[in-house]
Amino acid sequence: MLSGIRRLVLVGMVILAAVPFGSAAAPPSACLAVGDSLAAGVGSTLPRERSAAALLCEWASTYWGEKSELVSLAVPGERTESFLRGGQAERLRQTVARLRAEGRAIRFVLISLGGNDLLQLRAADEVEREEQLAAFEANYAEAMRVIRSAVGDVPLLALTLYDPTEGDARAPRSDSWWIAQFDRAIRAGAESVGALVVDLDKEFRGRTGEWTWWPVDIHPTNAGYAAIARAAWRALAWDRQAPQVVIERPEAGSRVERRFLTVRARISDLGGIERVGLWVDGQEIGTLDPLPGADEWITLWETPWPLPGPPLRLEVRAVDRAGNEGRAAVELVRP
Numbered sequence: 001m002l003s004g005i006r007r008l009v010l011v012g013m014v015i016l017a018a019v020p021f022g023s024a025a026a027p028p029s030a031c032l033a034v035g036d037s038l039a040a041g042v043g044s045t046l047p048r049e050r051s052a053a054a055l056l057c058e059w060a061s062t063y064w065g066e067k068s069e070l071v072s073l074a075v076p077g078e079r080t081e082s083f084l085r086g087g088q089a090e091r092l093r094q095t096v097a098r099l100r101a102e103g104r105a106i107r108f109v110l111i112s113l114g115g116n117d118l119l120q121l122r123a124a125d126e127v128e129r130e131e132q133l134a135a136f137e138a139n140y141a142e143a144m145r146v147i148r149s150a151v152g153d154v155p156l157l158a159l160t161l162y163d164p165t166e167g168d169a170r171a172p173r174s175d176s177w178w179i180a181q182f183d184r185a186i187r188a189g190a191e192s193v194g195a196l197v198v199d200l201d202k203e204f205r206g207r208t209g210e211w212t213w214w215p216v217d218i219h220p221t222n223a224g225y226a227a228i229a230r231a232a233w234r235a236l237a238w239d240r241q242a243p244q245v246v247i248e249r250p251e252a253g254s255r256v257e258r259r260f261l262t263v264r265a266r267i268s269d270l271g272g273i274e275r276v277g278l279w280v281d282g283q284e285i286g287t288l289d290p291l292p293g294a295d296e297w298i299t300l301w302e303t304p305w306p307l308p309g310p311p312l313r314l315e316v317r318a319v320d321r322a323g324n325e326g327r328a329a330v331e332l333v334r335p
Contacts, residue, residue, distance in 0.1 A: 043219025239271030
């Protein structure tokens with residue numbers, strides 16, 4: 001009995017010795033969302049997964065090959081004044097201190113402020129609007145300084161406002177003009193602390209009917225939040241590598257001998273593929289669809305068979321979320 005216990009102890013000692021010290025998994029990095037309802041993901045069907053910050057955090061996790069966790073401090077209805085003096089700024093400082101104590105890196109901070117400040121203008125006269133714009137400009141700049149001071153050298157993503165009416169911002173004193181003035185203040189405040197500006201007015205113009213709940217609600221739909229995430233991903237500029245594209249079918253030099261041919265390509269990219277187009281002789285004729293659980297994309301191509309003619313150049317062009325494009329081409333023989 002005693003010898004059996006000794007053997008168990010020795011086996012346990014060998015196992016412990018085989019496990020190197022410090023081999024525990026690294027703590028997950030953090031992605032922060034601060035500000036108002038847009039940062040919180042109001043309007044999406046599942047903010048913890050489909051808000052812009054959540055999508056961006058998921059993409060960052062895949063790109064950097066690590067586990068990342070979204071930490072959202074955003075408060076629906078938040079204004080710049082309430083952000084600074086209503087508790088969120090202090091919660092940000094405390095959260096950053098906790099993350100640093102846990103040894104966790106912060107990948108980015110997504111910031112949305114200004115929409116609720118703008119809504120205060122609805123019942124104001126022109127003098128009051130000018131005063132509130134000036135107050136917003138000062139508060140926003142201060143908020144950006146507070147955020148920069150709290151997180152240090154971390155990418156800050158400052159969202160501008162978008163105009164759901166898609167009016168003419170050049171018309172003085174119109175609602176669209178006032179939105180443009182707030183966006184100007186956001187750009188100035190963001191750039192003063194080296195933040196990256198994500199221009200939502202440019203992204204949403206012409207798409208608000210598809211990407212927002214307007215006129216019922218001003219907030220984005222799932223598609224709108226995905227668009228915000230893509231714009232923010234491009235602004236981060238982490239991914240500068242074009243997708244790698246290999247055409248597996250049809251093979252180069254093969255003969256076009258039937259009406260329909262399968263086009264299959266293997267496409268890899270750490271930043272994620274946004275779109276894959278099929279081109280023939282310099283003209284886009286369709287897209288490829290992804291196969292589940294693989295880096296394979298596929299479509300059925302209607303060829304010009306049985307018409308004779310010169311060789312065909314079939315090309316697959318893949319664009320990733322950052323806008324980088326990778327290409328591959330094969331030449332095919334016609335009858």
